[in-house]
Amino acid sequence: MGSVPRTVVPPQPEAVTEASRREDFGPVDASLRAPVVLLLGWAAIWLIVGLGLALISAWKMHTPSFLGGIECLTLGRVDMAANNVLLYGWGFNAALGLGFWLLGRLSGSAVRPFGLGLVAILFWNLAVAGGLVGILIGDATAIPFLEMPSYVLPVLLVSFSVIGAWLVATLRDRAFKDIFISQWYVIGGIFWFAWLLSVALLMLVFFPVRGTVQAIISAWYSHGLLWLWFGAVALAAIYYFIPKITGRPLRHFYLATLGFWSYGVFNGWLGVQHLVGGPVPVWVQSVGIAASLLSLVAVVSIGLTVLSSLLRSFGSSLSSPTLRFITFASVSFVVSALQLVFTSFGRGAALTHLTYAEQSQTYLTFFGFFTMAAFGAIYYLVPRLAQKPWSSAGLINVHFVASALGVVLVFASLLLAGLKQGAELQQADLTFSTIVEGTLPYLAARAGGVILFLIGQIAFAVNLGLTLTPTLAGDRAALVLPEPPELEAAR
């Protein structure tokens, strides 16, 4: 590597197959095994638990008598519990697992073993479990996306800081001088989330600020959580895996720097557009709208790079499970970001504000964009950690088809329900009951989508369990490492 400063344009992840490099990665992968397997195991458990709760919540939305008399399973509590388990249980474990993989591999040197870090992972998950129970027994904070009771939240912050420091330390030991764009995103995400959570804990939970300043901070936190943490890790994976699997460098890569900085800056200022028309200063609402328009810079520069690179290798993206998920995630990123822009002002905002349509956008960001990108990454890294191919290629296909259809069905039904609801709320002569009844068929369709998605995740969890278990139990030395192409089952 030359001495040209790479801050301006970061280098791309290598666009070569790793067959020739396998011996280099051996120690790296071995060092990643403990944290990543631990994180992914927890992630899969929480994914199933969270979706089970989400299904109960979705079912109650159109059939309120379902489990109606049980206090700890009342709609509000189950809904809060599902969101928190999916965000902090599935989302964080998966994102941190990806973070380890990306930073470890891109730094080119083994991650130092760190017992305290493994303990922090355990504590994080105990806190999520405590949060789940706490919400169900009635200790929720009622702060959107941070509903877990105040007694588990500090544990989350401390655990995250320890795990985050462990991750960031990989930069210090790196063998490659260059910092790749994916590393920027992961490091940025860790730093941004630690800041967001600290501010939310201080200014919302423990020393709540006065009045609707809380609503502004809450909006800032929720948007940051989704885009500056989950979104950043998802983009890191997208930037890493496209050249890795297609074997060709990304197109328009000169836009990556612009994409990164505009993504970070404008997403930091976003969130408050959700408060349009609410009891907060009008200038804040305008700032949110302005930031959403400016975020088009990020959408275009990232979207152009990613989508044009994917389009060029569309054939191979269908045959690789990783690329299939990554392609879905990239398209979801663009759709979700554009939906955010066009529903933040004017007619778009009036139609969608405070309706199910706003939820559809959040849903697409977390499930269509982040979750699908995480699956793509998991399909690549698990065989390399387990040193054997996925147990079942059939289950991978079930997982992809069910997940993709599930996400599309949930997104479309929420969006249509919201648009109908928004249009009808504008007609003052329509009673509210009529509007509610009009949304019920869509909510039933949404529950169908959740079932479909859950079926896919069960296939995934079974496959993951089957693939990882023997490695953990048996002696690894006996396993013969197959050639890389076979590592991806369907390729």
Next chain:
Amino acid sequence: MNRISITALGIFAVLASSWTGIVLSNQRSYGGLTPFVDKDDNKAYPLQLPGLAAQGKRVYEDLGCAVCHTQQVHAAVTSTDIKRGWGDRQSVARDYLWEDRVVLGSLRAGPDLRNVGARKPEGDRKYDDPAWHYRHLYDARLTSPGSNMPPFPFLFEQRKIIGQASPKALTLPAPYSAPAGYEIIPTARGEALVAYLMNLKDTFNYPEESSKVYVEPKKKEKPAGAEHSQPKEKK
């Protein structure tokens, strides 16, 4: 090494900008908002919630009511909130001054509740009557056919009538009614929640905000607000 530090500095600056611009600036500009003291009745508005209603707010939060209900009335120019009877005026920042937890909500699966305590009855829907709210919470289908609001039977208990029947007992139609000799009465949590709902009313018009926000022109300023607000009656 230099490259890392520049990138790290940039990453820091990214969130520092929005933290300053969104969080800090708002906290500095109106985080110290004070109540308005009305010289006429010598009270500071917004009024604090009475004790039982304040407990009810906790019930509202822990049951996750905010998942489906907003507490923010929007202006008549941009929404039909006021025409729907959800409030006489748009909600303003000062209304939320005393709330340790502001639950604006983000989804209107159900109607806005910011002003439900002052909402005028519409036909059978007697929003001004606690008994209506009890029936509505017991099972929303009793009062609003076709509603998808969950039932909250756990906010009530069925108990044997000993001596005189309780005045709090719910009057429920056939499939719901308690067996002979029994009655269904709200629990302490149920009573607190209804007390909270009945106290949700932003009927006071702040002179400062009235000049800034859109208020229905024909309404008279003070008397209109005072008419529906309980505090006028000497307790």
